[in-house]
Amino acid sequence: MQILDGKIVAQHVKNELKTKTDLLKAEGKRVPHLAAILIGSNGASETYVASKVKTCHEIGFKSSLIRFDENIAESDLTAAIERLNNDEDIDGILVQLPLPQQISEEKIISLIHPDKDVDGFHPVSIGKLVQGLPAFIPATPYGIMLMLEHYKIETSGKHAVVIGRSNIVGRPMSILLSQNTYPGNCTVTVCHSRTTNLKEICLQADIIVAALGKPGFLTADMVKENAVVIDVGITRVPDTTKKSGFAIKGDVDFENVAPKCSYITPVPGGVGLMTIGALMMNTYNAALLNKG
Ligand SMILES: NC(=O)c1ccc[n+]([C@@H]2O[C@H](COP(=O)([O-])OP(=O)(O)OC[C@H]3O[C@@H](n4cnc5c(N)ncnc54)[C@H](OP(=O)(O)O)[C@@H]3O)[C@@H](O)[C@H]2O)c1
The missing domain is CATH 3.40.50.10860 (Leucine Dehydrogenase, chain A, domain 1)
Structure with a gap:
């Protein structure tokens, strides 16, 4: 099992952007x-x-x-x-x-x-994304794509199950994974609160993206051996041992799911850090569009 380390990949993205920005300044x-x-x-x-x-x-x-x-x-x-x-x-x-x-x-x-829509939530951005045109991609799914790419995870022909269909995470994620690109070319199943046989569907998944906001929802009995598990969930749960009074929990029962996985993202330290890196990529690209 390998941890997909958001800190490392986000730092890589930030270093790349810093180099480009330093160049702009120098020029x-x-x-x-x-x-x-x-x-x-x-x-x-x-x-x-x-x-x-x-x-x-x-x-x-x-x-x-x-x-x-x-x-x-x-x-x-x-x-x-x-x-x-x-x-x-x-x-x-x-x-x-x-x-x-x-x-x-x-x-x-x-x-x-739309040219300044670095969150990628504008209908124009979503429309372009669906059509496979250059677009500002919502930062969380974009960050996940950057992470899959960084770790060279094979996605073509894989069955990806996305749990959650929100406009900011689940739905764009499902579109990206189904596109004829790398990462992509997955066969995608989108699940939501009305899905009746979620466990059976998850057990068929090579890649699971859990984005529903229910701490510890994805348990070991729902995951097949060697699956790739991406945990998007961020929920604050009360924790008196923390100075802040809360702990951040993901949607995956990490302790029990991780041993079954080929790759898994931790929470914290996974997708959340990538989200900011992806937002910065969008901002850099927006600056290229801005002719002032
Ligand atoms: N890491 C990051 O940077 C980042 C960024 C954004 C969000 N998040 C986190 O990701 C999680 C999801 O965020 P969101 O904005 O997408 O949430 P959301 O808008 O509340 O959407 C949740 C989705 O999960 C589905 N769902 C809820 N309960 C379910 C269940 N029991 N079984 C299957 N599907 C279920 C819902 O289905 P219905 O459509 O049927 O209601 C909905 O589509 C949250 O914890 C959020 O804090 C993290």
Whole structure:
């Protein structure tokens, strides 16, 4: 069994981007600039945005953090996005989800200019992805693809089971794995909360991507020998032994599943770290698109 180490692969991605950014600087060109919008003070969102900003700094990208109060009116947020859309110095815009109740996520995502949609959630980005055109790929599935590629994991002809069909993880993941590319060319089964024979389906899988948000859901009796298991889940569970008061748990019962696998991602230290690396790749590519 080999651990798919998100720290190593993400560092590799960051080093590559830093080299490219240093070159831009040496040539006197502008560096990629990411604008992150954070609304309210949700602990997890604060942590995610802080690490995105920190990673920009490490690579040499510019970043701007724009904070709004939890009670912001939708019209004020749309005005802020319009400003960023029109700001030639901004290459990528991300709005940290979830948003407060009074704001429509769908509307806000659709307002971001597709050329600056580094989260890859805009309908234009998803449409391009489905058609196999160059697109901003949602960062989590993109990070998983980079990881499969880094470890040269064979995917062609394999049966991949994706548990979860959300727009940000499960669905784009299933599309990517089915595409005629490497990684890809899998036969893909997408499972969700209405799937009746999940265990039987998982037992047929060469590759399982667990993205449902239920800690320890995928147990050893659901996984065949030598499967590749990718754990996307991130759930905070109370843990009094931790200073923070919580521990981060994945969707896989790692301790019992890992011995059966050929490869497996840990949580933490797996997919989560790749997500930020992939976001940075999208931001770099957005800067190439931005002719200012
Ligand atoms: N590592 C990262 O960087 C990263 C990034 C994003 C998300 N995540 C984590 O990944 C997990 C999933 O995130 P998400 O945004 O995709 O969640 P989501 O929007 O809540 O979607 C969960 C999906 O899982 C399905 N599901 C729920 N219970 C199920 C069950 N018992 N059996 C089979 N399928 C079930 C749901 O089915 P229905 O469609 O039928 O409801 C849904 O499609 C969460 O833990 C989240 O925190 C991690």
